[in-house]
Amino acid sequence: MKKKFVNRVFSSVSMKYDFMNDLMSIGMHRIWKEKVISLLEISQDSLVLDLASGSGDISMKIQEKFNCKCIALDANMEMLEIAKKKLYSSQPFYIYGNAETLPFKKTIFDYVIVSFGLRNFNDIPKSLEQINRVLKKTGTFICLEFSEVNSPFFRKILKTYFKAIPKLGLLFANNKFAYEYLVESILNFPNQIQLTKKLTQAGFKNVKVIDIIDGVAAIHISKKNELS
Numbered sequence: 209m210k211k212k213f214v215n216r217v218f219s220s221v222s223m224k225y226d227f228m229n230d231l232m233s234i235g236m237h238r239i240w241k242e243k244v245i246s247l248l249e250i251s252q253d254s255l256v257l258d259l260a261s262g263s264g265d266i267s268m269k270i271q272e273k274f275n276c277k278c279i280a281l282d283a284n285m286e287m288l289e290i291a292k293k294k295l296y297s298s299q300p301f302y303i304y305g306n307a308e309t310l311p312f313k314k315t316i317f318d319y320v321i322v323s324f325g326l327r328n329f330n331d332i333p334k335s336l337e338q339i340n341r342v343l344k345k346t347g348t349f350i351c352l353e354f355s356e357v358n359s360p361f362f363r364k365i366l367k368t369y370f371k372a373i374p375k376l377g378l379l380f381a382n383n384k385f386a387y388e389y390l391v392e393s394i395l396n397f398p399n400q401i402q403l404t405k406k407l408t409q410a411g412f413k414n415v416k417v418i419d420i421i422d423g424v425a426a427i428h429i430s431k432k433n434e435l436s
């Protein structure tokens with residue numbers, strides 16, 4: 209049910225996805241994604257999975273910076289097509305698939321990165337289990353996602369902004385329903401502490417959290433195995 213609905217949402221926003229991301233975050237999503245890239249310690253032999261790759265922001269930045277082996281996987285064909293059309297010197301390898309049933313052997317990836325994808329997954333615990341399975345023993349999972357703002361004052365301002373988001377969706381993308389879903393999915397997503405708990409329950413270790421703009425978004429970095 210959720211799977212079909214989410215797929216319909218991303219099919220409907222795909223053409224305007226990049227434009228709306230820039231508009232709604234006043235370009236800040238680019239800085240947040242750069243922050244994720246800056247955390248990576250990658251060699252040319254590394255194998256990286258950009259899961260829920262969407263229009264390819266993360267995987268293309270990785271390819272450009274590290275020229276390693278990078279796979280971009282997404283459950284929506286239209287979003288993959290948008291990514292493929294982008295003219296970058298080096299492209300990742302694209303796969304159409306689902307986070308809940310990753311089509312890879314176990315313990316092969318150095319990094320799995322999910323940027324603004326996790327809250328859309330049909331089954332988050334199952335997806336986390338799959339991510340853990342495909343990571344190497346020394347592997348790292350990085351999740352960039354909307355989270356909970358710490359300051360009550362800022363939280364109020366953000367709540368007002370959230371009310372405007374479907375209106376922006378209607379005005380600039382002729383699509384109110386997709387942006388209503390965006391707000392709903394952000395509000396229903398686990399906060400920093402709750403997500404840390406989910407990661408630990410899925411077997412991840414050494415979970416570290418980096419808040420972005422007081423928690424508007426957060427980066428959760430976790431290891432497959434305990435650091436010795």
Ligand SMILES: C[S@@+](CC[C@H](N)C(=O)[O-])C[C@H]1O[C@@H](n2cnc3c(N)ncnc32)[C@H](O)[C@@H]1O
Nearest residue numbers: 218260261262282283284287306307323324328
């Ligand atoms: C908000 S976009 C994020 C795209 C990109 N990672 C970014 O940061 O801009 C969420 C993406 O998750 C994908 N997605 C949703 N559910 C998925 C699933 N179960 N497995 C794989 N991808 C999924 C959607 O198709 C969509 O492209």
